[in-house]
Amino acid sequence: MxxxxxxxxxxxxxxxxxxxxxxxxxxxxxxxxxxxxxxxxxxxxxxxxxxxxxxxxxxxxxxxxxxxxxxxxxxxxxxxxxxxxxxxxxxxxxxxxxxxxxxxxxxxxxxxxxxxxxxxxxxxxxxxxxxxxxxxxxxxxxxxxxxxxxxxxxxxxLHGPDLGSGRAPYYSQTTDFTCGPACALMAIRHFDGTFPTGPLQELTLWREATTIYLAAGHGGCGPFGLANALARRGLSAEVRLSPDGPLFVSSVRDPEKRKVLILVQEGYRAEAQMLGVARSGHPLDAPALAERVSGGAMAIVLISGYRMFGEKTPHWVLVHDADDRHLILHDPWLGHERHESPADAANLPVPFAEFDRMARWGRDGVRAQILIRKEP
Ligand SMILES: CC(C)(COP(=O)(O)OP(=O)(O)OC[C@H]1O[C@@H](n2cnc3c(N)ncnc32)[C@H](O)[C@@H]1OP(=O)(O)O)[C@@H](O)C(=O)NCCC(=O)NCCS
Missing domain, CATH: 3.40.630.30 (Gcn5-related N-acetyltransferase (GNAT))
Known part of the structure; x- marks a missing residue:
């Protein structure tokens, strides 16, 4: 004190x-x-x-x-x-x-x-x-x-005093349902500096990875769909998911829509196997993620938006760097109604314990991560 x-x-x-x-x-x-x-x-x-x-x-x-x-x-x-x-x-x-x-x-x-x-x-x-x-x-x-x-x-x-410019370039999602594709674009661009980024690439990735439905609006993206899209672009992707099974099912009331949501995700899983996407039922805790990221990986992680911006929607963020106490992430969502600029949403240092609390979604506490590397 x-x-x-x-x-x-x-x-x-x-x-x-x-x-x-x-x-x-x-x-x-x-x-x-x-x-x-x-x-x-x-x-x-x-x-x-x-x-x-x-x-x-x-x-x-x-x-x-x-x-x-x-x-x-x-x-x-x-x-x-x-x-x-x-x-x-x-x-x-x-x-x-x-x-x-x-x-x-x-x-x-x-x-x-x-x-x-x-x-x-x-x-x-x-x-x-x-x-x-x-x-x-x-x-x-x-x-x-x-x-x-x-x-x-x-x-x-609050940003730390000595945060650098960030390892990955920042890209802000242009629709409210493309947080996952925006994270994927940042990761792809990090590993391939010539890859074009823009709303068209963002929507193309969304079309490859969407669960079609989510709550009342357009579907977001699931972990296998995103991992497949990354694998198709030459990156090595590993999905860590717990509990195992289709995501976001409880967010959709209509049984017909639920059927579609489950079926599409089964398709992504089958495709993941063919593309050689690795999978594990054990998501990493924040210190282990920090180790992977410090070793050269990027991680797209599912968080509950609740602790970040007070809404219980599922949300993907990109963990692109770490120090000994924080994971450093890019949040693709800019609160435009609050006039946020990338300075508010890029390079956010999140303490390990806080990250482990925010990186779970829904009643089942789903934890989903996509670890991305470029093999030499
Ligand atoms: C509010 C208070 C803490 C500001 O502290 P301060 O030392 O006078 O402010 P600073 O000199 O550091 O000014 C920093 C910036 O604040 C803004 N600011 C300060 N006084 C201002 C004034 N009278 N009108 C408009 N903007 C002002 C300016 O942007 C200024 O930057 P600038 O000098 O480059 O233009 C001080 O005026 C105070 O104690 N007021 C009474 C108590 C109070 O109201 N507390 C706030 C409770 S929420």
């Missing part, structure tokens, strides 16, 4: 973890910055002692100028910026931005990949800071504050 943090890089301001001696300064800043919804002395004391909270303070020659309060909920990949405030004399000098950066770094260090916050809809300075720092508005909560003011809920995906 009291670990020293790097200097903020704003002149002689230093950012460090708060200690109990900072309590009076924290209360002074709180009273200076807010006229309602203030954090009490007792609450500050509790936060200072709580393993699920981090308070960072920005200090200079004249003492403590501001603080950021971060809450880390156990078992989730989310961190919440509960409060950020400076005393009046130190605003507009980059200290708020530096504290925000330090809070993001502390959340990332604690294996959180999303930082969320609420801000008064009429707080121009704070909104300016969050927008300039890459936060997107998720929604509006009416009557959130004591005086009836609405809050805007915002979030940002």
């Amino acid at each position: 009291n670990k020293a943090l790097p200097r903020a890089g704003t002149g002689d301001i230093q950012i460090r973890a708060a200690v109990s001696d900072d309590l009076a300064a924290l209360l002074h800043i709180e009273n200076d910055a807010f006229s309602s919804d203030r954090i009490s002395r007792r609450s500050f004391r509790r936060f200072l002692d709580s393993p699920g909270a981090r308070i960072l303070v920005a200090c200079g020659d004249a003492g403590v100028y501001g603080y950021a309060l971060l809450l880390l909920r156990c078992g989730t990949a989310l961190a919440r910026l509960y409060s950020l405030a400076l005393d009046t004399g130190h605003r507009g000098q980059g200290v708020g931005a530096a504290l925000l950066k330090a809070a993001e770094a502390a959340a990332f260090e604690a294996d959180r990949i999303v930082l969320r916050l609420e801000v008064r809809a009429d707080n121009r300075a704070a909104l300016g800071l969050y927008e300039a720092s890459g936060y997107r508005v998720l929604g509006r909560v009416a009557n959130y504050y004591e005086d009836g003011c609405a809050a805007l809920r915002m979030e940002r995906l």
